Amino acid sequence: MTLARATSVILAKELRTEFRSRELLGTTIVFVLIVIVLFSFTFNPTSSESRRFGPGLLWLAFLFAGSLMLQSSFLREQTNDTLAALRLAPIDPFSILAGKMVANFLFLLLVEVILLPVFAVLYNVAVLPVLGQLLLVLALGTIGLAATGTVFSAVAAQARLRELLLPLLLLPVLAPVLIASTEATIGVLGDPPELSLVWLTFLACFDVVFLTAAWMVGEYLLEE
Amino acid sequence: MPASGGLKLQFSEVEKRYGMRLALRGVSLTIAPGECVALVGHNGSGKTTLLKIAAQLTRPTRGKIDFFAGETSIPLEDVKSRIGMVGHHTLLYEELTAEENLIFFAKLFGLSDPAGKARLALEPVGLSGRATDVVRTFSRGMRQRLSIARALLAGPGLLLLDEAGTGLDPEGQQWLGAAIKSLRDTGCTVLMSTHGRNETQGAVTRAIRLEGGKITHDSGAGGNPNEVLVLAAVRDTGEEAS
Amino acid sequence: MATGAQSATASRSVLSVPSVALVFLLLAAASYGALIWAPTENTMGLVQRIFYFHVSSAWSGFVSFILVFIGSVAYLRTRALKWDWLSVASAEVGVAFFTVVLVTGPIWAKPVWGIWWTWDARLTSSFLLWVLFVSYLVLRTLVDEPERRALVSAVFGIFACLDIPLVYFSIWWFRTQHPQPVIGDGGKLDPRMGWALLLCWAATLGVMTVLIRLRYRLEALRSEVDAIRMEAARSGR
Numbered sequence: 057m058t059l060a061r062a063t064s065v066i067l068a069k070e071l072r073t074e075f076r077s078r079e080l081l082g083t084t085i086v087f088v089l090i091v092i093v094l095f096s097f098t099f100n101p102t103s104s105e106s107r108r109f110g111p112g113l114l115w116l117a118f119l120f121a122g123s124l125m126l127q128s129s130f131l132r133e134q135t136n137d138t139l140a141a142l143r144l145a146p147i148d149p150f151s152i153l154a155g156k157m158v159a160n161f162l163f164l165l166l167v168e169v170i171l172l173p174v175f176a177v178l179y180n181v182a183v184l185p186v187l188g189q190l191l192l193v194l195a196l197g198t199i200g201l202a203a204t205g206t207v208f209s210a211v212a213a214q215a216r217l218r219e220l221l222l223p224l225l226l227l228p229v230l231a232p233v234l235i236a237s238t239e240a241t242i243g244v245l246g247d248p249p250e251l252s253l254v255w256l257t258f259l260a261c262f263d264v265v266f267l268t269a270a271w272m273v274g275e276y277l278l279e280e
Numbered sequence: 281m282p283a284s285g286g287l288k289l290q291f292s293e294v295e296k297r298y299g300m301r302l303a304l305r306g307v308s309l310t311i312a313p314g315e316c317v318a319l320v321g322h323n324g325s326g327k328t329t330l331l332k333i334a335a336q337l338t339r340p341t342r343g344k345i346d347f348f349a350g351e352t353s354i355p356l357e358d359v360k361s362r363i364g365m366v367g368h369h370t371l372l373y374e375e376l377t378a379e380e381n382l383i384f385f386a387k388l389f390g391l392s393d394p395a396g397k398a399r400l401a402l403e404p405v406g407l408s409g410r411a412t413d414v415v416r417t418f419s420r421g422m423r424q425r426l427s428i429a430r431a432l433l434a435g436p437g438l439l440l441l442d443e444a445g446t447g448l449d450p451e452g453q454q455w456l457g458a459a460i461k462s463l464r465d466t467g468c469t470v471l472m473s474t475h476g477r478n479e480t481q482g483a484v485t486r487a488i489r490l491e492g493g494k495i496t497h498d499s500g501a502g503g504n505p506n507e508v509l510v511l512a513a514v515r516d517t518g519e520e521a522s
Numbered sequence: 523m524a525t526g527a528q529s530a531t532a533s534r535s536v537l538s539v540p541s542v543a544l545v546f547l548l549l550a551a552a553s554y555g556a557l558i559w560a561p562t563e564n565t566m567g568l569v570q571r572i573f574y575f576h577v578s579s580a581w582s583g584f585v586s587f588i589l590v591f592i593g594s595v596a597y598l599r600t601r602a603l604k605w606d607w608l609s610v611a612s613a614e615v616g617v618a619f620f621t622v623v624l625v626t627g628p629i630w631a632k633p634v635w636g637i638w639w640t641w642d643a644r645l646t647s648s649f650l651l652w653v654l655f656v657s658y659l660v661l662r663t664l665v666d667e668p669e670r671r672a673l674v675s676a677v678f679g680i681f682a683c684l685d686i687p688l689v690y691f692s693i694w695w696f697r698t699q700h701p702q703p704v705i706g707d708g709g710k711l712d713p714r715m716g717w718a719l720l721l722c723w724a725a726t727l728g729v730m731t732v733l734i735r736l737r738y739r740l741e742a743l744r745s746e747v748d749a750i751r752m753e754a755a756r757s758g759r
Binding site for chain 3: 297298299300302
């Protein structure tokens with residue numbers, strides 16, 4: 057059973073389980089919505105102000121939502137001890153982590169894409185003309201969020217106070233992603249739109265570094 | 281599901297430490313292919329830990345475990361596909377249907393025709409009629425039966441059961457006993473932990489009692505397991521308080 | 523009883539008198555160098571002298587965090603708890619040094635630039651690093667079992683350390699894009715200032731070594747107590 061095959065089987069299971077109940081997706085979308093609306097009260101959302109502050113608030117919202125949503129990645133496997141069932145199977149333990157990383161990436165990206173139009177409307181920002189570039193920034197930033205968040209979710213699952221612990225661990229480590237993604241988004245939404253190569257390359261580096269780190273040490277977290 | 285030849289297990293001076301607690305201390309044990317061994321003892325005696333080590337879910341702090349098919353030793357990476365386990369928990373996904381659960385695990389075990397094997401596996405446990413129902417709607421007994429179907433999917437040479445009879449009504453326990461017996465008849469090695477109650481006694485060929493992480497009684501390969509089982513039952517009722 | 527090797531560690535003193543004396547001497551020399559010998563800076567005056575301690579604490583904090591990385595990787599490869607002791611000792615000492623950085627920063631900034639805090643690249647990065655390793659320490663308090671704690675700390679420690687260069691670059695590049703009118707700087711470096719700084723750094727490295735060894739020893743002793751309890755349990759109480 058190759059790593060890729062096992063990962064895709066687990067990914068399919070994650071997707072199927074979530075889409076059966078849709079509770080996590082639904083709750084996360086509502087949470088980000090609330091944050092976006094609340095943030096809009098903190099300044100005057102004229103077009104130029106929004107372009108300066110909006111992206112930062114948007115990414116903050118995604119980070120907070122992500123750190124709450126990623127909790128359940130491993131907590132779910134504690135019901136009926138299904139994590140043991142996964143570990144009993146003759147698969148590379150990293151595929152468990154990998155399958156969840158990809159699933160979390162897809163879920164988070166979905167939430168972001170759904171909320172983008174809401175953000176655009178509430179903050180008077182024109183999103184459609186630069187949609188492709190925006191999606192690129194979203195994707196690169198979300199990879200970092202999903203990869204790191206999934207690993208830390210496995211870390212937090214072994215500790216007490218895990219609901220508080222995951223954001224505590226995740227947010228400081230993701231600060232560079234926040235900076236890079238926000239700056240890149242501001243650039244893309246700017247007048248004229250500008251795709252910052254430096255920040256995009258930086259995000260890609262971040263993703264590569266942490267994906268590699270996850271691959272090398274992640275599976276130790278699944279041992280007993 | 282016919283077994284592909286029972287596995288032989290050998291524990292050599294196995295010790296398992298969890299932080300400050302010694303769950304197993306220097307356990308050495310050989311289980312021959314086809315034996316149906318009952319592990320008895322109260323909670324905390326080390327039964328679950330021993331089973332977990334056999335299942336490769338955890339590694340011993342000291343000592344080792346070896347597996348053999350016939351006389352050839354099997355490397356640890358290859359053993360997992362030949363082991364089935366029914367745990368304390370059901371190891372099933374609540375939101376998926378019975379069929380989906382089995383297909384998922386069949387795929388993870390690298391079985392060909394996962395859908396077909398899943399359907400086949402539901403028959404002996406009497407769940408074919410509930411294949412498309414979500415596990416959340418199942419009773420405890422049905423979940424246990426599905427759990428066993430899952431363990432048997434790949435035709436294991438070793439079946440591990442960790443108090444599989446708990447929560448089953450007498451009819452369920454009888455069914456479990458019959459299922460284990462027929463498995464044993466196909467040559468599969470069975471290692472199960474039980475509280476010494478009746479549900480599986482007919483099938484058992486050997487009984488081992490654990491206390492405080494050590495083996496205190498072993499009826500041996502050819503001996504009469506009932507002596508140890510009876511002893512365990514008496515001790516358990518006598519020491520209810522601990 | 524505990525193995526021979528462990529008893530030897532217990533009975534031997536972790537800090538020899540000569541080495542402690544050396545560190546004290548270094549500190550004294552460094553203080554003299556920073557506070558008296560080095561020339562007074564033109565624009566900032568006397569308060570600039572705090573720069574020597576501010577910068578050398580940051581550098582030593584860095585070295586501590588590199589040790590956390592080494593300890594974390596080594597633990598994952600060998601599973602020997604002593605590497606975990608090194609990691610926690612280094613993390614705590616590193617956080618202590620960065621606390622010095624974060625405290626001396628405002629003390630220096632206020633008289634010179636009139637504001638307590640500047641979000642300049644160095645100070646911001648120091649702050650984030652401080653938060654990062656405080657998280658590391660909080661994680662440790664939430665896991666009780668020693669091996670499990672060592673394992674999760676090692677994994678998080680590796681991620682946190684890999685994050686350090688990324689933190690520095692992202693904040694630096696951000697500042698380059700959005701320059702601030704006020705920049706925290708050591709001012710013009712007269713060669714004597716350079717020597718004073720190096721001397722200060724040597725002194726803080728000495729303090730770092732002493733503190734890490736002490737803290738490491740504390741963990742080693744705790745572990746030895748546990749081992750003795752374990753032996754007692756093993757032989758049947």
